[in-house]
Ligand SMILES: CC(C)(COP(=O)(O)OP(=O)(O)OC[C@H]1O[C@@H](n2cnc3c(N)ncnc32)[C@H](O[C@H]2O[C@H](COP(=O)(O)OP(=O)(O)OP(=O)(O)O)[C@@H](O)[C@H]2O)[C@@H]1O)[C@@H](O)C(=O)NCCC(=O)NCCS
């Protein structure tokens with residue numbers, strides 16, 4: 001078995017960078033979907049607060065995005081610098097990715113926010129694989145997100161609707177600021193919980209909760225308003241204050257949060273996407289660091 005793993009890792013190392021980045025982005029989406037028990041989200045236990053989603057659909061959707069992530073990495077390598085041409089190229093690829101996702105899910109929006117966040121981060125990684133630090137990736141992704149995509153069609157979206165209604169910041173602003181929910185909340189919590197010996201699944205749940213403590217998640221705002229958002233943020237903080245998901249009292253608080261969000265029909269889809277972004281950044285250095293350090 002070990003020999004097989006070593007052979008597999010060696011053959012993965014020989015793949016082009018764009019393909020490896022696409023593999024890692026899809027893996028992050030699948031790991032996020034599988035992680036359980038997540039509050040009110042689709043996971044191995046249930047479909048959470050969703051009538052039209054299930055785990056198989058989340059997996060199929062993640063796999064349908066592989067070509068888009070690969071193509072984003074390829075144009076980043078080809079264009080080689082942050083600017084309007086790269087921003088508009090990944091915008092077009094992202095929109096094609098959304099079409100592929102919708103075709104796969106028969107019209108259900110599974111991963112629009114993830115295409116945006118992971119697309120920017122895949123592009124940022126491909127632009128400078130010698131710097132895979134969270135700060136470097138966040139900065140490059142943020143600079144790209146600040147550039148206007150002149151081809152973006154005017155679209156009605158839930159995010160735009162809650163921005164109008166509550167003045168809330170959403171996925172666009174989170175990216176433009178360099179993903180602070182990931183770099184300042186999710187990743188540090190992931191590392192703290194791992195260091196406490198809480199086990200990988202609990203550490204990932206804690207990272208999701210840390211993201212939820214402050215995120216202005218437009219999915220929650222759209223479905224459950226400001227009361228829903230504060231229920232999510234405070235409930236997530238309570239789990240962490242109780243010792244995190246590895247502890248008995250933390251698990252009880254997590255169960256309570258799950259029940260509260262379900263009763264409000266609120267699903268933190270934006271936080272789930274940012275957990276995937278967190279898992280993607282977390283695996284980049286171990287997966288690619290040795291090969292790319294001297295590029
Ligand atoms: C700039 C865009 C991100 C568009 O942003 P906007 O806010 O206008 O659009 P939304 O369609 O609302 O998409 C934003 C999605 O981002 C996730 N999200 C929410 N809050 C945050 C946050 N604070 N930070 C980061 N990310 C956040 C979230 O995605 C998840 O939820 C999706 C399901 O949402 P929704 O359809 O509202 O779900 P339901 O309530 O279930 O619907 P009903 O069943 O009730 O009908 C799911 O996909 C998760 O991924 C938000 O939905 C950007 O997308 C854009 O400009 N795209 C154009 C192409 C492009 O440039 N692509 C990328 C190139 S890299």
Ligand SMILES: Nc1ncnc2[nH]cnc12
Nearest residue numbers: 033041042110269272273
């Ligand atoms: N696990 C999940 N459940 C519901 N919506 C999501 N959006 C991204 N991941 C999700």
